[in-house]
Amino acid sequence: MWRGGSNTRTCKRRFFSSPTRSRHHRPPYMLHSRGSQHLKAMAEVDHLAAERATARFDVEEMKVAWAGSRHAVHVADRMARLVASDPVFRKDNRTMLSRKELFKDTLRKAAHAWKRIVELRLTEEEADLLRQYVDQPGYVDLHWGMFVPAIKGQGTEEQQHKWLPLAYKFQIIGCYAQTELGHGSNVQGLETTATFDPKTDEFVIHSPTLTSSKWWPGGLGKASTHAVVYARLITEGKDYGIHGFIVQLRSLEDHSPLPGVTLGDIGGKFGSGAYNSMDNGVLRFDHVRIPRDQMLMRLSQVTREGKYVHSNVPKQLLYGTMVYVRQSIVADASKALSRAVCIAVRYSAVRKQFGSQDGGPETQVLNYKTQQSRLFPLLASAYAFRFVGDWLNWLYTDVTQKLEAKDFSTLQEAHACTAGLKAVTTSVTADAIEECRKLCGGHGYLNSSGLPELFAVYVPACTYEGDNVVLLLQLASGKQPVGTMAYMGKVQYLMQCKSAVSSAEDWLNPDAIQEAFEARALRMAVNCAQNISQAASQEEAAGFYERSPDLLEAAVAHIQLIIVTKFIEKVHQEIPGHGVKEQLQALCNVYALYILHKHLGDFLATGCITPRQGALANEQLGKLYAQVRPNAVALVDAFNYTDHYLGSVLGRYDGDVYPALYEEAWKDPLNETVVPEGYHEYLRPLIKQQQLKLSRL
Numbered sequence: 255m256w257r258g259g260s261n262t263r264t265c266k267r268r269f270f271s272s273p274t275r276s277r278h279h280r281p282p283y284m285l286h287s288r289g290s291q292h293l294k295a296m297a298e299v300d301h302l303a304a305e306r307a308t309a310r311f312d313v314e315e316m317k318v319a320w321a322g323s324r325h326a327v328h329v330a331d332r333m334a335r336l337v338a339s340d341p342v343f344r345k346d347n348r349t350m351l352s353r354k355e356l357f358k359d360t361l362r363k364a365a366h367a368w369k370r371i372v373e374l375r376l377t378e379e380e381a382d383l384l385r386q387y388v389d390q391p392g393y394v395d396l397h398w399g400m401f402v403p404a405i406k407g408q409g410t411e412e413q414q415h416k417w418l419p420l421a422y423k424f425q426i427i428g429c430y431a432q433t434e435l436g437h438g439s440n441v442q443g444l445e446t447t448a449t450f451d452p453k454t455d456e457f458v459i460h461s462p463t464l465t466s467s468k469w470w471p472g473g474l475g476k477a478s479t480h481a482v483v484y485a486r487l488i489t490e491g492k493d494y495g496i497h498g499f500i501v502q503l504r505s506l507e508d509h510s511p512l513p514g515v516t517l518g519d520i521g522g523k524f525g526s527g528a529y530n531s532m533d534n535g536v537l538r539f540d541h542v543r544i545p546r547d548q549m550l551m552r553l554s555q556v557t558r559e560g561k562y563v564h565s566n567v568p569k570q571l572l573y574g575t576m577v578y579v580r581q582s583i584v585a586d587a588s589k590a591l592s593r594a595v596c597i598a599v600r601y602s603a604v605r606k607q608f609g610s611q612d613g614g615p616e617t618q619v620l621n622y623k624t625q626q627s628r629l630f631p632l633l634a635s636a637y638a639f640r641f642v643g644d645w646l647n648w649l650y651t652d653v654t655q656k657l658e659a660k661d662f663s664t665l666q667e668a669h670a671c672t673a674g675l676k677a678v679t680t681s682v683t684a685d686a687i688e689e690c691r692k693l694c695g696g697h698g699y700l701n702s703s704g705l706p707e708l709f710a711v712y713v714p715a716c717t718y719e720g721d722n723v724v725l726l727l728q729l730a731s732g733k734q735p736v737g738t739m740a741y742m743g744k745v746q747y748l749m750q751c752k753s754a755v756s757s758a759e760d761w762l763n764p765d766a767i768q769e770a771f772e773a774r775a776l777r778m779a780v781n782c783a784q785n786i787s788q789a790a791s792q793e794e795a796a797g798f799y800e801r802s803p804d805l806l807e808a809a810v811a812h813i814q815l816i817i818v819t820k821f822i823e824k825v826h827q828e829i830p831g832h833g834v835k836e837q838l839q840a841l842c843n844v845y846a847l848y849i850l851h852k853h854l855g856d857f858l859a860t861g862c863i864t865p866r867q868g869a870l871a872n873e874q875l876g877k878l879y880a881q882v883r884p885n886a887v888a889l890v891d892a893f894n895y896t897d898h899y900l901g902s903v904l905g906r907y908d909g910d911v912y913p914a915l916y917e918e919a920w921k922d923p924l925n926e927t928v929v930p931e932g933y934h935e936y937l938r939p940l941i942k943q944q945q946l947k948l949s950r951l
């Protein structure tokens with residue numbers, strides 16, 4: 255009932271090739287000089303070899319642990335190679351393209367990707383990975399990620415039979431048109447209407463106000479021919495609330511908008527390149543008629559006579575597509591975070607500053623304890639999000655199977671977990687990418703570092719598919735202590751337990767960590783509940799509203815507990831490969847103790863631990879950083895990213911950063927001419943004028 259697209263676990267391969275270089279932007283002296291030969295020779299050196307040699311674990315086996323299976327490593331490897339070696343998928347010039355050029359480039363890449371998928375007869379798993387490595391937001395994301403899942407989840411068998419083959423073969427291109435100019439978070443507040451006309455057996459889709467204009471749907475602006483449109487269903491004079499409808503928007507002959515349809519792109523977005531490859535759109539309907547059978551009727555139907563019939567299922571199943579996408583956004587968080595961390599770790603091992611006594615070598619910035627304390631928790635978080643993403647994917651699959659069997663008992667749990675994990679992982683990842691930029695110093699601010707674009711592409715994840723605050727408040731309103739909330743059943747124990755930790759090493763005990771996190775989450779939730787009932791003398795909703803800032807923090811504590819728990823469970827499993835389990839154990843402890851240190855106020859205020867125990871946790875954290883240090887580069891190598899996918903001169907596998915930075919600068923359009931355009935118009939007259947003034951003095 256909730257079926258979406260495939261939930262293929264994705265993975266990546268190791269270094270494959272460096273970004274393609276264009277020679278024509280280089281200044282003439284660089285093309286023939288000894289300097290150029292020197293650069294070439296340098297490129298064959300692995301500047302990170304010494305770092306790789308200190309790793310105390312089997313990197314190939316860690317790749318398997320990260321990707322999920324040997325098969326996953328292998329498939330990802332092939333797809334990443336395919337993309338990296340194809341010039342059409344070049345992306346190193348992306349931030350220099352105009353919006354129109356960028357959009358056309360996206361269309362070209364999508365078409366080429368599809369051609370390769372068909373030619374090579376790729377499986378769904380392979381095709382998903384290929385698209386991931388193309389790494390450019392575009393209409394296909396919404397076509398496969400939301401349009402197809404919406405039809406699968408909310409369409410009847412007949413509707414699926416009719417529409418899915420068209421979508422699978424790209425005979426139609428679809429998007430997900432829910433959000434409007436006036437309402438996004440409040441889905442029940444949407445204004446677009448779908449009024450049933452029994453005379454013609456049609457729905458009339460209409461945008462009654464400016465604020466009812468659909469606004470934001472990706473792929474709508476320029477590419478889509480169809481949309482799943484969410485509108486208020488009105489029949490027999492009654493408003494039955496929000497339902498989904500398949501609506502054709504553009505001609506399949508010449509792509510012009512159909513009569514009554516007004517649509518376009520909503521305009522440029524944050525950052526250069528980045529999400530501007532996507533045609534987020536605006537759409538208005540002027541009494542557009544569609545056949546009755548284009549209402550998605552799996553959950554509820556309108557009969558030929560206009561009678562509304564709701565199947566005996568929870569109405570929230572309408573939100574199934576959002577739940578599906580939210581769980582994939584959690585998996586994506588670990589991808590984005592691991593990319594940023596990979597860049598920052600490798601560059602921090604290459605970059606040297608200070609520490610040189612009498613001409614000796616300077617210190618790698620990765621050796622500074624402050625760099626480690628900022629970077630290693632992010633490395634640990636990337637692994638933590640990967641494993642909790644896998645678990646969430648399992649939960650989603652499990653709930654979907656239960657729903658097929660008309661068992662709705664875990665629906666609320668799935669909604670709460672996907673909403674909460676989506677909110678926490680995307681917020682942390684967005685902040686972490688920015689932190690990685692700072693960890694790379696000035697060079698991190700260059701587009702060629704890959705970090706500005708990664709940040710700009712990533713930050714809207716905190717907003718789309720549910721604003722993070724709105725989603726955390728959903729979690730906070732959850733009621734039953736089931737599934738991940740089961741620890742709340744231990745309320746009496748957790749309200750009064752005292753941590754037994756008496757040395758820094760005691761914090762390596764997973765039971766000690768688990769107990770502290772459970773007690774903190776539970777006590778924060780109980781405090782909120784008490785405060786709400788005190789604040790709300792008349793109504794619970796008023797108290798909820800009043801205490802919502804505290805509720806947010808309690809929701810975050812609950813989600814952090816889930817992430818820690820799933821990491822601990824992962825480490826308890828059998829994990830093959832020399833030293834792999836030990837490294838994951840260390841990262842798990844880094845993640846948990848870092849969160850404990852960062853939110854020490856919560857742990858102390860709720861009396862879960864004492865100030866001394868907090869200090870011991872921090873002491874242990876320092877020791878763990880020292881343990882991670884010799885393995886850091888190998889731990890990011892295990893993500894198995896190609897240089898093409900990373901798209902960063904700072905994160906190159908070979909660490910040959912400086913020649914690459916130098917060379918990259920010359921590719922900027924500003925360097926196409928030695929004397930800039932505008933010199934004769936503005937600079938020369940200015941200089942000459944000043945010279946003239948001076949000469950008169």
Ligand SMILES: CCCCCCCC/C=C\CCCC(=O)SCCNC(=O)CCNC(=O)[C@H](O)C(C)(C)COP(=O)(O)OP(=O)(O)OC[C@H]1O[C@@H](n2cnc3c(N)ncnc32)[C@H](O)[C@@H]1OP(=O)(O)O
Pocket residue numbers: 259395396398399400430432433438439440441442472570571573574576577579582583665666669717718719720721724728731
């Ligand atoms: C591999 C594929 C990946 C492809 C991804 C591509 C990425 C492309 C990039 C971007 C795509 C972005 C797409 C979008 O943004 S689409 C638009 C998304 N919009 C939102 O997310 C809106 C957010 N708002 C909501 O979800 C809801 O309105 C709400 C805020 C959660 C609910 O509000 P409210 O409680 O007022 O409303 P309701 O009356 O509707 O609901 C009440 C009860 O229902 C429960 N509920 C709510 N949502 C769900 C759900 N999803 N599942 C199950 N149950 C749900 C809620 O808890 C209430 O329950 P109760 O028991 O308390 O009655």
Ligand SMILES: Cc1cc2nc3c(=O)[nH]c(=O)nc-3n(C[C@H](O)[C@H](O)[C@H](O)COP(=O)(O)OP(=O)(O)OC[C@H]3O[C@@H](n4cnc5c(N)ncnc54)[C@H](O)[C@@H]3O)c2cc1C
Pocket residue numbers: 396430431432433436437438439440469470471472529534714717718719720721722723724727
């Ligand atoms: C890049 C991008 C792509 C998108 N793609 C699509 C798409 O393909 N299809 C589609 O339909 N939509 C899409 N959207 C829209 C997206 O889903 C919405 O923007 C999102 O759900 C947030 O809703 P909003 O814009 O109404 O924010 P608002 O709800 O207006 O949020 C504004 C502020 O109000 C706060 N707020 C709102 N309600 C509450 C509350 N109850 N309690 C406390 N604080 C509150 C929020 O936290 C936020 O700080 C996209 C958006 C972006 C940015």
